[in-house]
Amino acid sequence: MQVYKHMRIVAVENPEPGRWRIEVRGAGSYSIAARYLAERKKLAARGLEAIDLIDFAFVEVRGRPGHEGLFPVEKPVRAGEERLCKITLSGGVREPVIEMISATGEVLGAIRLDASEDETAADEFIGTCRIPKQPFRVRVRGEDREGHLFQRLTAALNSPSL
Numbered sequence: 001m002q003v004y005k006h007m008r009i010v011a012v013e014n015p016e017p018g019r020w021r022i023e024v025r026g027a028g029s030y031s032i033a034a035r036y037l038a039e040r041k042k043l044a045a046r047g048l049e050a051i052d053l054i055d056f057a058f059v060e061v062r063g064r065p066g067h068e069g070l071f072p073v074e075k076p077v078r079a080g081e082e083r084l085c086k087i088t089l090s091g092g093v094r095e096p097v098i099e100m101i102s103a104t105g106e107v108l109g110a111i112r113l114d115a116s117e118d119e120t121a122a123d124e125f126i127g128t129c130r131i132p133k134q135p136f137r138v139r140v141r142g143e144d145r146e147g148h149l150f151q152r153l154t155a156a157l158n159s160p161s162l
Contacts (some may be wrong), residue, residue: 017148051091053152056098056138058083058129070126077131079160085129087140093150096125096142100132103157108132135159 002009024030058077059070061084070086077083087098099110111127136158141151 019149051089051093051144051150051152053138053140053154054088054090054123056085056087056154059086059126060084076161077158079131079133079162082128082130084126086124086126087138088124089140089152090123092123092145094143094145094147096140098125098127098129099139099141100129100136101139101153102132102134102136108134108136131160133160133162 001011022032024032058073060073061068062071063069070084073083085098087096089096097110100108102108109130109132111129137156138154138158139151140153141149144150
């Protein structure tokens with residue numbers, strides 16, 4: 001552990017797979033970030049890659065005939081509407097679930113995503129998402145190739161148009 005005037009850094013070496021919980025007590029502003037430093041050589045030797053939530057975006061099909069593709073939506077998303085959403089992960093996952101969660105962690109909606117078709121990369125998943133009526137984050141959970149549960153969460157709080 002490293003302690004600074006306004007910050008504390010805690011490192012956990014060789015954490016066990018599974019659910020972890022952080023409790024914070026005190027007053028004032030705070031921020032928590034959980035990160036990992038994967039030993040890439042050890043993972044690669046087992047045919048694995050660290051799981052990262054690389055991107056989440058609301059997308060739409062655009063382009064000229066014969067050259068259509070998925071592009072980020074140009075207009076703000078509106079609460080209550082259904083939109084195509086795309087999530088990009090690394091590390092090879094099985095049956096990911098996307099959840100829109102409130103700032104307090106309440107699940108506002110969950111949709112299983114399907115691996116995208118030939119026109120996109122194998123680490124992209126696409127599904128239809130109903131936009132919540134309140135600000136939300138995106139959480140992805142599922143299993144890695146070895147069957148260990150994982151979850152990743154976007155830091156940004158998305159605010160839909162009303």
